[in-house]
Amino acid sequence: MNALSASAVAAPSSTQPLEIDSLVKRFGNVTAVDNISLNLSSGECLGLLGPNGAGKSTLIRSIVGRVIPDAGSVTVFGFAAGSAAARETLGWVPQEIALYPRLTAKENLHSFGRYYGLTGSKLNEAVAWCLDWAALQDRAGELVSNLSGGMKRRLNMAAGLIHHPRLVLMDEPTVGVDPQSRNRIFEMIEALRETGMTIIYTTHYMEEAERLCDRIAIVDHGRIVALDTKEALVRNAFGSSSQVLARFEGPDGKVAAWVTEHGGRMAESFADSKADSTAQFTVQHPTEIAALLDGASAAGLELMDLSLRRPNLESVFLHLTGRELRD
Amino acid sequence: MVSLRRDRGSLVLSFIVPIAFFSMFAIIFGSQHDTVGRVKIIVVDQDQSRASQQLVKGLENEGSLVVLLKPAATKSQPQPADYTAATGEAAVKAGDISVALIVPQGFGEHPVAFGGGAAGPAIQLLYDSSDRIAPQMVGGLLQEVAMTSMPAPMAEEGMKYSEQYIGSYTPEQQKKMKEGLQQLQELQSRPDAAKAAPASSGGGSGGGGIIAVKNRSVVGENKNNPTLSFEAAAVGVMFLLFTASGSAGALLEEAESGALDRVLGSRIGMTGLLTGKLVFNILLAFTQLTLMFIWAWLVFKVDLPSHIPGFVVMGLCTSFAVAAFGMLLASMCRTRAQLGALSTLLILVMSAIGGSMFPRYLMPEAMQKAGLWTINAWAIDGFTKVFWRDLPVTALWQQVSVLLAIGIVLFALARRIARRWEYA
Numbered sequence: 234m235n236a237l238s239a240s241a242v243a244a245p246s247s248t249q250p251l252e253i254d255s256l257v258k259r260f261g262n263v264t265a266v267d268n269i270s271l272n273l274s275s276g277e278c279l280g281l282l283g284p285n286g287a288g289k290s291t292l293i294r295s296i297v298g299r300v301i302p303d304a305g306s307v308t309v310f311g312f313a314a315g316s317a318a319a320r321e322t323l324g325w326v327p328q329e330i331a332l333y334p335r336l337t338a339k340e341n342l343h344s345f346g347r348y349y350g351l352t353g354s355k356l357n358e359a360v361a362w363c364l365d366w367a368a369l370q371d372r373a374g375e376l377v378s379n380l381s382g383g384m385k386r387r388l389n390m391a392a393g394l395i396h397h398p399r400l401v402l403m404d405e406p407t408v409g410v411d412p413q414s415r416n417r418i419f420e421m422i423e424a425l426r427e428t429g430m431t432i433i434y435t436t437h438y439m440e441e442a443e444r445l446c447d448r449i450a451i452v453d454h455g456r457i458v459a460l461d462t463k464e465a466l467v468r469n470a471f472g473s474s475s476q477v478l479a480r481f482e483g484p485d486g487k488v489a490a491w492v493t494e495h496g497g498r499m500a501e502s503f504a505d506s507k508a509d510s511t512a513q514f515t516v517q518h519p520t521e522i523a524a525l526l527d528g529a530s531a532a533g534l535e536l537m538d539l540s541l542r543r544p545n546l547e548s549v550f551l552h553l554t555g556r557e558l559r560d
Numbered sequence: 561m562v563s564l565r566r567d568r569g570s571l572v573l574s575f576i577v578p579i580a581f582f583s584m585f586a587i588i589f590g591s592q593h594d595t596v597g598r599v600k601i602i603v604v605d606q607d608q609s610r611a612s613q614q615l616v617k618g619l620e621n622e623g624s625l626v627v628l629l630k631p632a633a634t635k636s637q638p639q640p641a642d643y644t645a646a647t648g649e650a651a652v653k654a655g656d657i658s659v660a661l662i663v664p665q666g667f668g669e670h671p672v673a674f675g676g677g678a679a680g681p682a683i684q685l686l687y688d689s690s691d692r693i694a695p696q697m698v699g700g701l702l703q704e705v706a707m708t709s710m711p712a713p714m715a716e717e718g719m720k721y722s723e724q725y726i727g728s729y730t731p732e733q734q735k736k737m738k739e740g741l742q743q744l745q746e747l748q749s750r751p752d753a754a755k756a757a758p759a760s761s762g763g764g765s766g767g768g769g770i771i772a773v774k775n776r777s778v779v780g781e782n783k784n785n786p787t788l789s790f791e792a793a794a795v796g797v798m799f800l801l802f803t804a805s806g807s808a809g810a811l812l813e814e815a816e817s818g819a820l821d822r823v824l825g826s827r828i829g830m831t832g833l834l835t836g837k838l839v840f841n842i843l844l845a846f847t848q849l850t851l852m853f854i855w856a857w858l859v860f861k862v863d864l865p866s867h868i869p870g871f872v873v874m875g876l877c878t879s880f881a882v883a884a885f886g887m888l889l890a891s892m893c894r895t896r897a898q899l900g901a902l903s904t905l906l907i908l909v910m911s912a913i914g915g916s917m918f919p920r921y922l923m924p925e926a927m928q929k930a931g932l933w934t935i936n937a938w939a940i941d942g943f944t945k946v947f948w949r950d951l952p953v954t955a956l957w958q959q960v961s962v963l964l965a966i967g968i969v970l971f972a973l974a975r976r977i978a979r980r981w982e983y984a
Contacts, residue, residue, distance in 0.1 A: 260984075297825045300984045317827065325825050329818030335563040348826040376566075392822070 249310070250275055250400045250431040251296065256305035258291055265291040266302070267455035273400075273433065278426055280446030281435040282546060288455035289435040290328060293404050296433070297325050309400060321349070324398030326390045328405045334378040338369050338388050341377060342395055349396035363391035366421060383414025390421065400431045407441065419444060439546040449546065453554045463546060470552045471544040477514040477522055480538040481529060488512070491532050495525065511538075561840065563810070570806065574848060578799035579855050585791040586860045599694050600626045602648045602660040609668025610745075611713045616663070618709025622701055628657070645684075652686050658694035660686040661702070671710060672717040712744040790919070792856045793943030797878060797936045798907065798916040800845045804886030805903035807841050811890045812899060815981055830982050834975055838883050845879035862947065869953050870946030877963040878939040884970035885935060891977040910934040938962045 251273035258266040265288045273279055281289045294300040296307055298315025307314035310322050332341050342360040351359055364370045367387040372380060377388065390406055403422070407415045422445055425432065436442055442449050443463055450460040459466055478500070481488045489499050492512040500511045514525060519541065526536060542548070564570055603619060605612050620627045631640045631647075643651070648660035662684040670680030683702070687695035707714065719737055723729060729737065814820035823833060853871060857864035864871065889906070893899040911917055913927055914936025920928050931937040942959035945951045 294984070299821060299825055320825060320827060323825075325822065327818050327822060329821075331818035331822040333563065333814075333819060334817070335566050340562060345822070345826065348823055348828050350827050396826075 248275060249273070249308075250277075251433070252306075252308045253292075253296070254306045256292070256295060256302050256307060258295060258300055258302045264455050266295065268305070269455070269457055270305075271450065271457065271460070273431060275431055276426075276429045277448065278422075278432040278434060278446045280442035280449040281433065281452050282437065282439065282442045282449050282550070283435075283452035284437050287437075287452040289452055290404055291455075292452070293325070293402050293433065293435060296402060297323060321396070322399045324393040324396065324401040326393035326401065326403040326406050328408060330385045330389050332377045332385065332389060332392065335376060337374050337376055338380065338384075339364065339373040341388065341392060345392045346395045351396060359395050359397065363395055366394070366424065367391040368417065381414075383410050383417065386410050386414065386418060387421065390418070394425075400433070401425070402433045404435050405437070406434075407436070407438070439550075442546060451546075451550055451553060453550075458553045459549065466546065466549050467544045470549045471515065472517070474515045474517050474544070475519065476542040476544060476548060477516055477525070478511055478538075478540045478542060479514065479525070479529070479536060480511045481534040482537055483532075483534040487532070488534055491529065491534060495528060564807070564844070573806070574799075574803045574844070575851060578795060578803075578848060579852055581799065582792055582795040582852055582856065583859070585795055586788050586856070598624055598626050599659065599697060600628060600657055601698055602628050602643050602651055602657050604643050604645055604648045604660065604662045605629075606645065606665045607663050607667040611668035611671040611710055612663045614710050614713075615671070615706060618705040619661075619702070621709075622705055624697070624701060649686050652688055655688065658688055658691045659698045660684075661698070662686065668713075670717070671713045672706070712741055715744060716741055788856060788860050788862050789947030790940065790944055792853055792862060793940045793947075794916040794936070796849050796852050797882070797914075797939045798911040800848060800878065800882045801885060801907045801910065801935070802903070803848060804841050804845055804882040805889050805899065805907065806886075807844060808837065808883075808886035808890035809893075809896050809899045811837065811887075811978075812893060812896055816895075820981060824982065830978055831975060834887060834971075834978060838887055838971060841883035841886055842876070842879045845882050846875050849875045849879065867946050867950075870951075870956065871943075873953050873956060873960060874939065874942040874946055877960050877967075878935070878942070880967040881935045881939070881963040881970070884967040884974065887974040888970045888977070891974040910936055913937075915940045935963065935966060938966075 249272060251271070253269055253271045256266050256269045257264070267288070269288075269292060271279075281292065283289055291300060295302050296309065296314055298320060301315075309319040312319040312322070333344065336344065339360060342363050343356065346356045346359055364373050367390065369384060369388060369391070372384060377385060380388065386406060386409075390403065393403075394401060407418055410418065419441070422432065422434070426445075432445075434442070434445055446463075448460065448462055449466060450457045451466070452458070459469070461469065481492075483491075492499060492514075495514070497512045497514040500513055516522060516525070522539075522541070526539075529536060544552075564574070601619075603616055605616050616627070616629075619625055628643070630642045631637070631651075633640060643660070645662045648657075648662060651657045652660050664681040664683065666681045667683065685695060685699060685702070687698075719729075811820070814823070820833075824830060828836075853862065853864050856862040886903075889899055889903050893902060911934075913923075913931045914920070914934030915931055916936045920931050920937060920940075923931070938959045942956050942963075945955055945959070
C-alpha cells in the first residue's frame with residue numbers, strides 16, 4: 234500500500250493547496266516579506282530561488298504559521314495558516330536539523346508521528362514508510378548524533394512527512410550535504426513528485442531549482458521579482474539571445490570604453506583589473522560574434538579568451554536584480 | 561525519558577547522588593539516639609578532698625559527659641601525669657577540648673552555697689566561646705551532679721545555714737545530726753553509691769534531685785532515628801529542585817536545535833507541550849523521592865510502609881511544585897549555561913533558608929519566616945508531620961495547599977513567558 238495515498242487529514246475547504254495574498258512581514262526596520270502574492274496548484278513543485286536573506290525562510294514560516302504576518306493572508310487548502318487544520322495538511326522540513334540527537338532515527342520518527350496524533354499500527358506503518366523512503370532502514374536503531382550529515386538531512390525530511398501531508402515545504406534541504414547525498418535527496422523528492430505531492434522547495438542553488446521545480450519564483454529582498462517556468466523566465470529576460478564572455482588585453486581604460494560603446498558591459502569582478510578585462514555581450518545570433526571580434530581587433534584590443542553562454546536562471550537573476558545569486 | 565536513560569551522567573546525578581548525599585547525612589546525624597552528643601571535658605581536682613572527689617566521681621558517672629583527668633597515653637608518654645590548671649587551659653585554647661573544670665583548693669571546706677555567692681573558692685569553667693552549647697550544658701550538669709553526688713556536704717551545709725538563721729541545735733539534736741551525716745557519708749563512700757545518681761538526659765525519674773521529675777517523650781518515643789526522615793526530606797527536596805531544573809532545560813536544547821519549532825508546527829501547541837513536560841518532570845521527581853525513601857527504609861530503617869498515604873500525598877505535591885519551578889527557570893533563560901547558573905544560585909539560597917541544610921527551628925525568627933517563601937520549607941514540614949509526628953493526611957492540608965498553589969502559579973508564569981517561542 235502506498236502510505237502517501239491514504240491521508241488522515243480533515244477534508245479541505247478548498248482544493249487549492251496554497252493561496253498567499255499580499256503578504257507582508259517586518260522585523261523591526263527590515264521588511265523580510267514585501268507584499269508577496271502567490272498561488273500553488275495541486276501536484277506542483279514550486280521553487281523559491283534567491284540568495285541568503287531574500288526572505289524565503291520567512292515566507293515558509295508564514296505558511297507554516299510560525300510567523301504572524303503584519304499584513305495579507307495565507308490559506309492552506311482553504312484553512313488559515315497556523316490553524317490546527319492547516320497544520321495537519323502541511324509538512325515542514327526546516328533548514329536546521331530539527332531532530333533529537335539522543336534518540337535513534339526510529340525513535341525520532343515515532344516522536345514526531347505522535348506529535349501529529351498518529352498511534353498504533355498507523356504510526357508503525359508511517360515510520361516504516363519513512364525509513365524506507367529515506368533509505369535508513371539499516372540505521373533505524375542508530376542515535377541521530379552518530380549519523381552522517383546526509384543521513385541526518387534525509388531523516389529530517391522524513392520527519393516532516395511522517396503524517397502524510399498534502400503539501401510539503403522544504404527549506405533548503407541539501408545545505409551542507411555532499412554531492413552523493415544531495416543526489417539521493419533529489420531522487421527522494423522525485424519519488425514524492427510521482428505520488429502527486431505538492432511541494433514548495435527553497436534553494437539558492439540554480440541547478441536544484443532547474444532539476445526539481447515546475448515553476449520558479451525568483452525572490453530578492455522580500456519580493457518575488459519573477460515567477461514562471463524556467464524556459465519562460467529565460468525567454469522573458471533574454472528572448473533568444475545568448476551571452477558572450479570575452480577577455481581582452483589593451484591600454485588602460487580603452488577596453489571598458491570600447492565595450493560600453495558596443496553595447497556590452499564589464500563583468501563586475503574584473504572591472505578594476507588593468508592587465509586584462511572580461512566583457513559581457515548579449516547577441517541574438519552567434520554570427521554576431523565575428524563582427525564583434527573584428528571590431529575589437531580594429532580598435533587594437535587583443536582577444537585572450539572567448540565563451541558563449543546560453544542564459545540560465547543565474548543569468549536571469551543577475552539580469553533582474555543586478556546581483557549574483559551567490560552574493 | 562529515553563534521552564535521560566541514555567545520558568548516564570544525568571542518571572547518576574538524578575538518582576545516585578541524592579541517595580549518596582542522604583546516606584552521608586544519615587550516617588552523620590541519624591545514628592545518635594539523643595539530640596545532643598557526649599561532651600568531653602577535662603577535670604582538674606586541685607582540692608582532692610572527699611567532697612571534690614565525690615563531685616568528680618559524679619561527673620564521671622554522668623552519661624552525657626566524658627571526663628578526662630589525664631591526657632591519653634602515647635608512645636613517648638605511656639603514663640602521662642594528670643591535667644593541671646595550666647595544661648587544662650592550654651587544651652581548651654588549642655581546641656582539643658571544649659570545656660575544662662578546675663576544682664580549686666579549699667573547695668571541700670565550703671562546697672555548697674545556697675542563694676548564690678559561694679563562701680569558698682568557686683569552680684572555674686574554662687571554655688571556647690565559639691562553642692555555644694557545651695559550656696551551658698556542662699554548667700547545668702555540674703549543678704545537677706553537685707546536688708546528687710554530694711548529699712553529705714549538702715546536708716552539712718544546710719545545717720550550718722539553719723543554725724545561722726534559726727538558732728543552735730540542742731546537744732541531742734547535734735548528736736543525731738552527726739550520726740545521720742556519718743551514715744550518709746558511709747553510704748556515699750560505697751563503690752556503687754555514685755552510680756545511683758540518674759543520668760541527666762533521656763527518660764526516667766529524677767529521684768536523686770531536689771524535686772522529682774519524670775521525663776516522657778511524647779513524639780518519637782519508639783523511634784531511634786529522630787533526624788533521618790527529616791534528612792531524607794531535606795536532602796530529597798534540594799536534589800529534586802536540581803533535577804527538575806536540569807530536566808526542564810531540555811526545552812532550551814529543543815529551542816536551539818529547531819526541534820521545538822518543528823513540534824510547534826505540528827498538532828501540539830505550547831500549552832500541550834509544556835503540560836506534557838510538566839507531567840514527565842513530576843513523575844521523574846516523584847520517582848527520585850520514592851527511591852530515596854525506599855533506600856532510607858531498607859538501610860536506615862525509616863518507617864516508610866506505615867506512612868504510605870502521607871508520603872504519596874506529600875511526594876506528589878512536592879514533585880508538582882519543583883517541576884513547575886524547573887519549567888519557569890527554563891522558560892526564563894536563553895541557554896543551558898544561563899539556566900545552570902541561575903538554578904544553582906536560587907536552589908542553594910532556597911535550600912539554605914528553607915531548612916534543607918540546617919533545621920529552620922534553630923534559625924532566628926526572621927529567617928524562619930523568610931523560609932516560608934521556599935518550596936523546601938513546606939515540603940520538609942509536611943514530611944516531618946508524616947514521618948515524625950505520625951499525623952494523618954488531613955493534617956497536611958496547609959502544606960498541600962501551599963505546594964499546589966506554588967506549582968500552579970509557577971507553571972502559569974512559565975506558560976506566559978514561553979510565548980516568546982510561539983510566534984515571531
